[in-house]
Amino acid sequence: MAAGLKRDPIVILRIDGEDLLEFINGPSYEVEMLSVFSQIVSDDAVLPMRDCIVKALEKLTVDQGMPPSPDSWVTSNIIEPALQLWDGNNQENLVSQETFLEEFKKVAERVAQNLKEQPVIVAHSENTFDGSGIKRLLSNKFELDKLLNTALENVPKDRNGKVSKEYLRVVLDVVAPSASLPPIGAVEQIDKVVADAFDMINADDGKAVKEDEFKKLLTEILGSVMLQLEGNPVSISSNSVVHEPLASSSSLLQPSS
Secondary structure (H helix, E strand, O other): OOHHHOOOOEEEEEEOOHHHHHHHOOOOHHHHHHHHHHHHOOOOOOOOHHHHHHHHHHHOOHHHOOOOOOOHHHHHHHHHHHHHHOOOOOOOOOOOHHHHHHHHHHHHHHHHHHHHHOOEEEEEEEEEEOOHHHHHHHOOHHHHHHHHHHHHOOOOOOOOOOEEHHHHHHHHHHHHHHHOOOOOOOOHHHHHHHHHHHHHOOOOOOOEEOHHHHHHHHHHHHHHHHHHHHHOOEEEEEEEEOOOOOOOOOOEEOOOO
16 A cells, blocks of 8 residues: 555544544534444444443544554554543443434544644545546656556567567556555555456456557556546545654644644
8 A cells, every 4th residue: 555655645634532522522423334334243242341442443544533552652642541531441241323423423522632642643645536637647648658668678578579468468567657556465455446447348367468469458458447437436545643742844634623
């Protein structure tokens, strides 16, 4: 994931509990948390209330005022103290949706209080892959041809000068930065779009083709990926807690109120 996000701008967020309080007291709280509830509890699996609350906290994002809960500092200094003061620790099993909403809010309020006392600085990065980068590349035939020729220089060829289709993914990975795509393996949703494009032109049959045909196939793959992303853009984000002191030149953004 980090490799796929290396070109994205980073925004520094200060998480101090205000946004979390706004979320748990806002109109969307019940709907969003019931959706979370359905994700972590199945009909044939009953989780202890505490485990359910911990899992629910993990699913909240910086948009809802929650720093990354898997971070060890956040766990030990923000979440665990809130759970220790929670009066529901003796509840073994989750009884109902209503009980979950009530008990989760109690813990979240304590989490918000801990964040107020110890704000967490988070480096937030996000990107949307909508096919526009591919479109720019495909519209510039000179740049595309030059890029493909350079990428093919290091690809093995047989005695007839043909290239195996199994190198399509290798060359696509070389082209990816110029098409505003992440490296293969960096973003699961993009990998699926690429796999669909390969399936459409039977690009995984391992056959060897001439260079011109190879370039044509790769161009078709890029075009297919572009169309899929134009119809269904893929948005991703990354959040990490900043443990070192920020430089004075860093922009510190207050949460929106």
